[in-house]
Amino acid sequence: MQPDLLHRADAAHALQHFRTLSLLIHCMTNDVVQTFTANVLLALGASPAMVIDEQEAAQFSAIADALLINVGTLTADRARAMRAAIHSANTAGTPWTLDPVAVGALTFRSDFCKELLALRPAAIRGNASEILALAGMSAGGRGVDTTDHAQAALPAAQALARQTQAVVAVTGEVDYVTDGVRTLAVTGGDPLMTRVVGTGCALSAVVAASCALPGDRLTSVAAACSVMAQAGSRAVAASTGPGSFTPAFLDALYALNGEAFA
């Protein structure tokens, strides 16, 4: 089953749609990437809100357009609040996305992520080592970084998609997005992005938001990956290292329009 390339017109259409909707995104994410995640969503026209108290998280996921669950700095309190938010989201019909940061080597988050797989995520976004570990096919990467190539994790991503009914995105030099039957490949981006904390976590937030778009979810998630990759390539061209990359990347996301995909 060879992956197809995402059509440029589909990416352009999804981006245009994304900008018009002012999506309200409930982000329960790790402490390291909150500012960057919020700024990425704001640059794309969405409204992020980071609500973390257990009671408030359950209230808020019911009124948000989408929910992000990122386990990067998981604690017992945060896990309780995330569970409450997911259950409330599922009742309300809010799609939720899982970013299983560093799953594999660390027991608490690994058990938690596996528990969450039964709670019907709309999408899962991880690097190759995370997707392999989540699918039970390896013991994980090195800290938060992958030790595997995205292509090597494609069978794991497809199995995970079939098991959970989620769209699974395994990202790397090439991103693969699959629903277990169809697979789309997304190119672009730059290795410099791995020298800036939170590029993957912020992508997961855009993936979460894209699950609130009407239309084919596989295409929407692949479009989210493509938007970030295109903005990343442009930002690298406009910057002189990982420091100047960040402002250039947010400016690129803010300016990006359909013509970027033509």
Next chain:
Amino acid sequence: MQPDLLHRADAAHALQHFRTLSLLIHCMTNDVVQTFTANVLLALGASPAMVIDEQEAAQFSAIADALLINVGTLTADRARAMRAAIHSANTAGTPWTLDPVAVGALTFRSDFCKELLALRPAAIRGNASEILALAGMSAGGRGVDTTDHAQAALPAAQALARQTQAVVAVTGEVDYVTDGVRTLAVTGGDPLMTRVVGTGCALSAVVAASCALPGDRLTSVAAACSVMAQAGSRAVAASTGPGSFTPAFLDALYALNGEAFA
């Protein structure tokens, strides 16, 4: 009761005073905006410190020049520590400022903020939806964003100021600062600032610090709004999007002097 425009000489004078005092500001703020808040205060010559343990927060608010309470990522633990800090601040005579982020739709923070109104805040800074909700005149905005114009919230701000004896700043395209009797209007800033997370929260930190200035508090708080608006306008002129805005804004705050208001 028509608002008066803040006098430029008053803004220039307050800024000059602010820079000379090296104010020590205790910030109990949300997890998303801590870095930006600290950098804004540092650029203006103040010394921020984020102390959050309950016992330490009570110790620190007694020796700080001012205290900021921002409920953006409130938890039960954080609420306890904030209460302890406020009581200690009140005993020591440290002025404290409330930023009621997203008050209205979320029950826990709404109850908490209303409880705090009885604890004599020196100032309250919010967007229109937050000030309307805090005054009991609406159910709040959409997530952390306002769905109302600042001018529409001016009567609520004035009522809230009379009720609490605090200076209330309701910020938006035009900012209004009121003590319930007098009202000052502050212009400047740019809509691009709503595409950068933390500009409002950082303003609240500067408002908190400005409450430690000697002299008329209404004028000091309005001057804080004006300083941020002036730096914002300059930064927008020097940047190409929300990413390059942030470094340009901090540089503008650092460079801003009385001549900017002439």
Next chain:
Amino acid sequence: MQPDLLHRADAAHALQHFRTLSLLIHCMTNDVVQTFTANVLLALGASPAMVIDEQEAAQFSAIADALLINVGTLTADRARAMRAAIHSANTAGTPWTLDPVAVGALTFRSDFCKELLALRPAAIRGNASEILALAGMSAGGRGVDTTDHAQAALPAAQALARQTQAVVAVTGEVDYVTDGVRTLAVTGGDPLMTRVVGTGCALSAVVAASCALPGDRLTSVAAACSVMAQAGSRAVAASTGPGSFTPAFLDALYALNGEAFA
């Protein structure tokens, strides 16, 4: 006992070594500086991971190359997790570094830091007021800022090094790095760095990582100080204030090579 200047060839050699090792650094640091700390380590080729749950922290410090303990936003939960991580690090032979932020005036962190001194830190990095307070020779600075000069804290640093067997770095206009017998002085940097939150905290993370280098630890820690000072000087030259400093600093760290010390 006059300090010697760090040899430039030693700094260049340590930097080169640092870049080749892709060190995995477990950062338990304060909420304000996590993003900047991660980006500093990434710019230098290391892999940061912020793991904070008590059980996970103990798992992770055993597999990391080095552990950083920074008490800036200490809470009771965080203190428990830090203790677990340190004990596990000591069992596994992972070197750990203490940044005693604002020790002195605040009781909880002061007691905690003094308890940690018995747990064999590899290195301690603080400003003059922090090192004086930790050595029991003063009551601390003003918030997170020093009120003393680094040179005035050198005897305290040397006493602390002899007491704990740690390499102690007291940083300021000139940095002093001592093992209680030998002392190295490191010049460079710029006062503008005190107007950017987290430059000291990020230095502590680089110090922590440098403790994982083979060879003389005193030299490695002094080299870490020198790398940050050199990049700081270059970034100040390339920037127009504290806002543009941050991207310029990360770019400078990313580009820095041995020739910078020639």
